[in-house]
Amino acid sequence: MRMLLADQGQSWKEEVVTKETWLQGPLKASCLPKFQDGDLALYQSDAFLRHLGHTLGLYGKDQREAALVDVVNDGVEDLRCKYATLIYTNYEAGKKEYVKALPEHLKPFETLLSQNQGGQAFIVGDQISFADYNLLDLLLIHQVLAPGCLDSLPLLSAYVARLSARPKLKAFLASPEHVNRPINGNGKQ
Structure with missing residues (x-):
């Protein structure tokens, strides 16, 4: 996903959560990794890629x-x-x-x-x-x-x-x- 974003000239902000932070805090109940695009929250790497494929026109021509x-x-x-x-x-x-x-x-x-x-x-x-x-x-x-x-x-x-x-x-x-x-x-x- 990072390569796709970089190559397509997209900017992003990445927040890395350490395992220790995840285990100790409220994030423990959530599913990681998470991709946020505006008000759309996605989980699962393939979902991120497919979403970016649709959004950026990277899903084939037909x-x-x-x-x-x-x-x-x-x-x-x-x-x-x-x-x-x-x-x-x-x-x-x-x-x-x-x-x-x-x-x-x-x-x-x-x-x-x-x-x-x-x-x-x-x-x-x-x-x-x-x-x-x-x-x-x-x-x-x-x-x-x-x-x-x-x-x-x-x-x-x-x-x-x-x-x-x-x-x-x-x-x-x-x-x-x-x-x-x-x-x-x-x-x-």
């Missing part, structure tokens, strides 16, 4: 593309769940096997790219979507986990480079707000 954006985003979230399971429950014992299987988990995204302007555009259509930002985030995280994970996937590798070079996104990715933010709450990468 119903067909919107459905494909949803498919991609759901695929990203499926892999993100596998990643989270590894990071938070089975890191030491499971990392080697996870990294070994990673190219097969990423191959469907490579295939989708190849079917869209030969992999030279976005994941769906000819304009960026919220799913592109979500996929980019997941790919960047995986490059930290396994630096060579995109070596056998040239279209995904070029896609990461191409999106990361977008001027506003490049600036955000180099900013202390991004660079100094831990990837995972438990410090594992």
Whole structure:
């Protein structure tokens, strides 16, 4: 979401609540994270992305593309769940096997790219979507986990480079707000 907002030239205010503050105060009864857009309060990261997709015109150019954006985003979230399971429950014992299987988990995204302007555009259509930002985030995280994970996937590798070079996104990715933010709450990468 931060990459999407930065790349789209949107400003935002982020309020980080520490676990200790959350456990001790009235926030304990609430669901976090929370996204506030005017008087609209949303919970759940995918809801944030979909809302921003609708609001900022990042949900495909028509119903067909919107459905494909949803498919991609759901695929990203499926892999993100596998990643989270590894990071938070089975890191030491499971990392080697996870990294070994990673190219097969990423191959469907490579295939989708190849079917869209030969992999030279976005994941769906000819304009960026919220799913592109979500996929980019997941790919960047995986490059930290396994630096060579995109070596056998040239279209995904070029896609990461191409999106990361977008001027506003490049600036955000180099900013202390991004660079100094831990990837995972438990410090594992």
